[in-house]
Amino acid sequence: xxxxxxxxxxxxxxxxxxxxxxxxxxxxxxxxxxxxxxxxxxxxxxxxxxxxxxxxxxxxxxxxxxxxxxxxxxxxxxxxxxxxxxxxxxxxxxxxxxxxxxxxxxxxxxxxxxxxxxxxxxxxxxxxxxxxxxxxxxxxxxxxxxxxxxxxxxxxxxxxxxxxxxxxxxxxxxxxxxxxxxxxxxxxxxxxxxxxxxxxxxxxxxxxxxxxxxxxxxxxxxxxxxxxxxxxxxxxxxxxxxxxxxxxxxxxxxxxxxxxxxxxxxxxxxxxxxxxxxxxxxxxxxxxxxxxxxxxxxxxxxxxxxxxxxxxxxxxxxxxxxxxxxxxxxxxxxxxxxxx
Amino acid sequence: xxxxxxxxxxxxxxxxxxxxxxxxxxxxxxxxxxxxxxxxxxxxxxxxxxxxxxxxxxxxxxxxxxxxxxxxxxxxxxxxxxxxxxxxxxxxxxxxxxxxxxxxxxxxxxxxxxxxxxxxxxxxxxxxxx
Amino acid sequence: xxxxxxxxxxxxxxxxxxxxxxxxxxxxxxxxxxxxxxxxxxxxxxxxxxxxxxxxxxxxxxxxxxxxxxxxxxxxxxxxxxxxxxxxxxxxxxxxxxxxxxxxxxxxxxxxxxxxxxxxxxxxxxxxxxxxxxxxxxxxxxxxxxxxxxxxxxxxxxxxxxxxxxxxxxxxxxxxxxxxxxxxxxxxxxxxxxxxxxxxxxxxxxxxxxxxxxxxxxxxxxxxxxxxxxxxxxxxxxxxxxxxxxxxxxxxxxxxxxx
Numbered sequence: 038x039x040x041x042x043x044x045x046x047x048x049x050x051x052x053x054x055x056x057x058x059x060x061x062x063x064x065x066x067x068x069x070x071x072x073x074x075x076x077x078x079x080x081x082x083x084x085x086x087x088x089x090x091x092x093x094x095x096x097x098x099x100x101x102x103x104x105x106x107x108x109x110x111x112x113x114x115x116x117x118x119x120x121x122x123x124x125x126x127x128x129x130x131x132x133x134x135x136x137x138x139x140x141x142x143x144x145x146x147x148x149x150x151x152x153x154x155x156x157x158x159x160x161x162x163x164x165x166x167x168x169x170x171x172x173x174x175x176x177x178x179x180x181x182x183x184x185x186x187x188x189x190x191x192x193x194x195x196x197x198x199x200x201x202x203x204x205x206x207x208x209x210x211x212x213x214x215x216x217x218x219x220x221x222x223x224x225x226x227x228x229x230x231x232x233x234x235x236x237x238x239x240x241x242x243x244x245x246x247x248x249x250x251x252x253x254x255x256x257x258x259x260x261x262x263x264x265x266x267x268x269x270x271x272x273x274x275x276x277x278x279x280x281x282x283x284x285x286x287x288x289x290x291x292x293x294x295x296x297x298x299x300x301x302x303x304x305x306x307x308x309x310x311x312x313x314x315x316x317x318x319x320x321x322x323x324x325x326x327x328x329x330x331x332x333x334x335x336x337x338x339x340x341x342x343x344x345x346x347x348x349x350x351x352x353x354x355x356x357x358x359x360x361x362x363x364x365x366x367x368x369x370x371x372x373x374x375x376x377x
Numbered sequence: 378x379x380x381x382x383x384x385x386x387x388x389x390x391x392x393x394x395x396x397x398x399x400x401x402x403x404x405x406x407x408x409x410x411x412x413x414x415x416x417x418x419x420x421x422x423x424x425x426x427x428x429x430x431x432x433x434x435x436x437x438x439x440x441x442x443x444x445x446x447x448x449x450x451x452x453x454x455x456x457x458x459x460x461x462x463x464x465x466x467x468x469x470x471x472x473x474x475x476x477x478x479x480x481x482x483x484x485x486x487x488x489x490x491x492x493x494x495x496x497x498x499x500x501x502x503x504x505x506x507x
Numbered sequence: 508x509x510x511x512x513x514x515x516x517x518x519x520x521x522x523x524x525x526x527x528x529x530x531x532x533x534x535x536x537x538x539x540x541x542x543x544x545x546x547x548x549x550x551x552x553x554x555x556x557x558x559x560x561x562x563x564x565x566x567x568x569x570x571x572x573x574x575x576x577x578x579x580x581x582x583x584x585x586x587x588x589x590x591x592x593x594x595x596x597x598x599x600x601x602x603x604x605x606x607x608x609x610x611x612x613x614x615x616x617x618x619x620x621x622x623x624x625x626x627x628x629x630x631x632x633x634x635x636x637x638x639x640x641x642x643x644x645x646x647x648x649x650x651x652x653x654x655x656x657x658x659x660x661x662x663x664x665x666x667x668x669x670x671x672x673x674x675x676x677x678x679x680x681x682x683x684x685x686x687x688x689x690x691x692x693x694x695x696x697x698x699x700x701x702x703x704x705x706x707x708x709x710x711x712x713x714x715x716x717x718x719x720x721x722x723x724x725x726x727x728x729x730x731x732x733x734x735x736x737x738x739x740x741x742x743x744x745x746x747x748x749x750x751x752x753x754x755x756x757x758x759x760x761x762x763x764x765x766x
Contacts, residue, residue, distance in 0.1 A: 076459060101542030106382050108538050112757035112766035113580045114565040118558055121538040125554035129436055132547040136402070136420045144399045145422065145547075150392055170757045170766070205419070209440065220766075228764050351382060351543070353392075355603070359545025360394050361669060362605050365662025366424045366546070367397050373427055373657050374721040381603050382539075400546075421548050424658075431651060432548035435555040 054079045066267055071197040074140050082266055086196050087141040089268060094134035095152045096160035099348050101127040103167045104176060112170060119216050120173065126209045133205065137198045146363075153353045161334065162245050164342030166304045171231075171238030174224050177217025179239075179246040183280055185210045187250060190276065195267035225291045232292065239293050240306045246284070248329045250276040281324045285315065297327050304343030402451040403429035405436075407443050415447050426450075475506040508630045508699065511574065515697060518690035520571050521592060522700050523634070524582070525688055525739055526622065527567035528593035531583055532747075533615055534560030535754060536601060537608065545605055556612075556648050563641050570633060584758040588748050589741040595683035598738070598746040606666075606673035609655045613674075614681040616648040617714050621707055630698040653718050660722025671724055682708070682731040686739040 058077055065072070072078060101124045108124060111117035135145045151157040162180055167173060185207065192203040224235040251273040258264055258272045288295060296309035314327045336342070365371055400422040406415035418437040423429035429448040438446055457464060471477030486495050511519060537557035544550035568579035577585075596614060601607040623645055626638035659666040685708050694700035703710075712728050719726040736742050757766065 073459060075456075098542070098547075102382075105539075105542040108541060109535060109753050110756045112584065112760075114561065114568070114583055116766060117535075117538070118561055118565070121541055121554055121558050121561070124541045125551055125558075128542055128547055128550045128554070132421070132436065132551065133419055135547070136422075139399065139402070144396070146396050146398055150396055154391055202419075223765055227766075228761050230761055231764060231766075354381070355543040355545075357392070357394070358543075358603055359605060360397075361663075361665050362545035362659065363397055365659055365666035366428075367400065369662030369666060371424055371658040371662040371666075373425075373654055374661075422546075423548065427654065428658075431654065432552055434647075435552035436548060439555060 063265070066195050066265070070195070071200060072195055073197045081262065082268075083141060085263070085266075085268055086199065087138055087143060090134050090138040090141065090199055091143065091148055092158060092160070094131045094138055094148065095157060096163065097127045097131035097134060098149075098152070099159040099163045099352060101131070102348050102351055103163060103165075103344070104173060106167065107170065107173045110170070111173075116220070123177070123213050123216065126213065130202075130206050130209070133202045134199075137202055140198060149352075149356055153349060153356055155340070155349065158338070159348075160249075161337050161342070162249050163348055164337050164345045165241065165245050166343050168241075168305070169234055169238055171224060171234035172241060174217060174220035174235065175238040175242040177213055178221045179217075179242050179284065180249065181210060181213045181217050182284060183246050183249040183276075185214055186276055186280055186283075190271040191269060193267070193270045221291065225293065235291075236293060237306070239288065240296050240298050240309055241300075241304065243288075243295060244298065244329050246280065247277060247326070248331075248334050250274075250280065252331055252334060253328075278323055281326055282322070285324045285326070286317070295326075300333075300343075302343060400424055400428075403433070403448040404451050404454060405429075405433040406447040406449070407433075407437050408445040408447075409441065409443055411444055415445070420451065421448070423448075475503070479507045509632055511631060511699065512697070515694060515699060516574050518688075518694055519631075519699055520575050522688050522691070522694060523567055523571050525592040525594075526619075526626070527564045527571065527582070528591045528738075529597050529615065529619070529684070530560045530567070531564035532593045532597035532750065533612070534558070534564060535750065536597070536599075537612070540603070540608065543603060552651065553608075556651060559644050559648065563644070566637055566641070570637060580758075584755045585762060588743055588751055591743065591747065591751075592688065592739055592741070593743075593747070594686065594738045595680040595744045596677060598744045598750065599677065599680060600746055600750075604673070606659070606669040607677070609652060609659065610670065610673040610677050612648070612652045613656050613715065613718075614677060615684070616645060616652050618684045618711055620645045620649050621703075621711055621714075625701055625703055625707070628701040630701070634699070656718055656724070657722045660719070660724040667723055670722075674719070674724060674726060678727050680744075682728060683737050683739075685711075685731050686735065686737050687733075688739045 059079060062078060062082075104120060104127075105124050108117065108121050111120045135148060138148060139145055148157070152159065167176060188203050188207050188210065192200055192207060194200050194203070221235065224231045254272045254274050255261065263269050264272070285295060295312050295315050296306075297312045298306045299308040301307050312327045314325050317324050337345070340346075401424070402420050402422055403426070404420055405418045407418040408415045418433075421429050421432040421436055423432050426448060430446060433446050433448050437443070483495075486498075490498070534557045537553060537560065540550070541554040541557070542550065544553050564583065565579055568582045572578050572582060596611060599607075599611060601611065620642060623638045623642035627635055627642055629635040629638065656670065659670045661667070691700065695702050708730050712726070715728070716726050731737075738744070738747075
């Protein structure tokens, strides 16, 4: 699944910068220009972009794990092929985003190491479990749907290499989302077992999808550096509103019930009741809803989610396991023999 | 899921192996149809050109039909600087462009030729350059 | 030939199942690597190869399904293990050891290229056409895996040792690919499963040896014993049953449903 950057980019913009250059920089941002790596930019901007691209890359690499678990269990040849291709795309997105980050000055090897040792973060949404095939369908519909909403707005950003990567990624996300829709529609128009599988997975993923866009915005988010410098272009709450307005009515039409849920430590639903706040406000055209449990959000971010340890452990295993291969390629005599 | 994915592995503490650094970056250009120009597609990290080509084929050659790929070491690309290297001149350049002439030429012809003759004559103009 | 005599359909299907089942199992094992390979770029490339194997299996199952009246998915997910015709080597797990995965691929891809080129001469045109297309893709696989054998064989002492160990470990089961399938002579006589141009085992061993020699690796391969009964006749290693249990877990929840 895709997890685009909803990292709270803390940008310390008050640092010593040449005021004339800073003004020129901000004028270019306001004029809608795209910035390139060699352009002058405030240190805080360069560091912020690196942090954002690295976080996004980490998220793609970790995001390949929950769905990767289901490649070997996909229930038809077409689904098996599609899921493999989708997880492969995520690795590809990670590769491209690490490249953006490498060009900002950090080595990929170091980024992978920092990810594994917990020095850097990845998107919270990957710390939830995917215990059934229904989860794979819901992830591809809801989470990829959320990622597309977010990434479309990130493609309007100001940092050229990131913007170009976002556009390429979004092309592939379109396939992920469509195939997700196909899976959800198939499940929800299937047998009783299938519909129940769909509903239970929906209950697990609806709130992670709402939390996907990050916590409620700080006051005057538009004026703070991340938005003023077009590192992101739409507030978290606005993205969440767009998401609900699109997906709540679609879910209802699919025959899904939208529940407020309580989960155990393993991320499994132990209590649910219909979201009584869920309704369309005819005057604004917006759906109202019960806010996610933000305490849970912060608990998971701090590393105490159902799957944090499992994800990092597998990533570490892959890194350690592949060490001798990279070592042979980097340091050994790994050139090909001359063609016969 | 496969056993290894399910197993728990030791997961805490620093990595035992030292940081190795990265492979070399290569810029990838793809051609979508024979005869089309090759276009910038992205980058791959690889040990050498052959490995870069192998990686580029699978990474950038599978999203859409693709018939040819170039890879170039990133360090082989030398670029101008946006801030200091002026490329397109500031002064009026219309003297060296077709569109610098289209209106005056039309006006002058109109004085000499009938509209339908001129229209017939203009059919062979390279209008896309105006 | 466009239509097949009725008495050849079942043995012909069995022969094609061997090809398709090999590819499905290999693709299944390799696709599990997606997200976990040693280098991100190779992760992407290896996943493409895995997808090719599964797509090849799908195309072959479709052909077989047309012959015996079933569906590709039912062939892939709806059979018991005795009905599979895959060889021992594609059933072997790799435990995410890159040397094992690459060496398994090395043995299988070279074999598959030879087998597909052979099938491309089939008098049964639908198969000949399909095998021709698949052989072109198999060529990409062979080049890819050969370069990994060469790079890691020549890389460091450690990488060479690891590769040698995996080559040796798999050498015992790699010849399982050559186990004969029942009723081959009838199919060969009708030229629907064409005779190999040369001794296929020797050709295969020579191809592999050449690459191994270029890679500071040694190869020790012996033709399978004619008495040994294995996967081609439905007698599988202990690895197939758990593989199928996992692969069919969701499908079996509702075998008649669309997924």
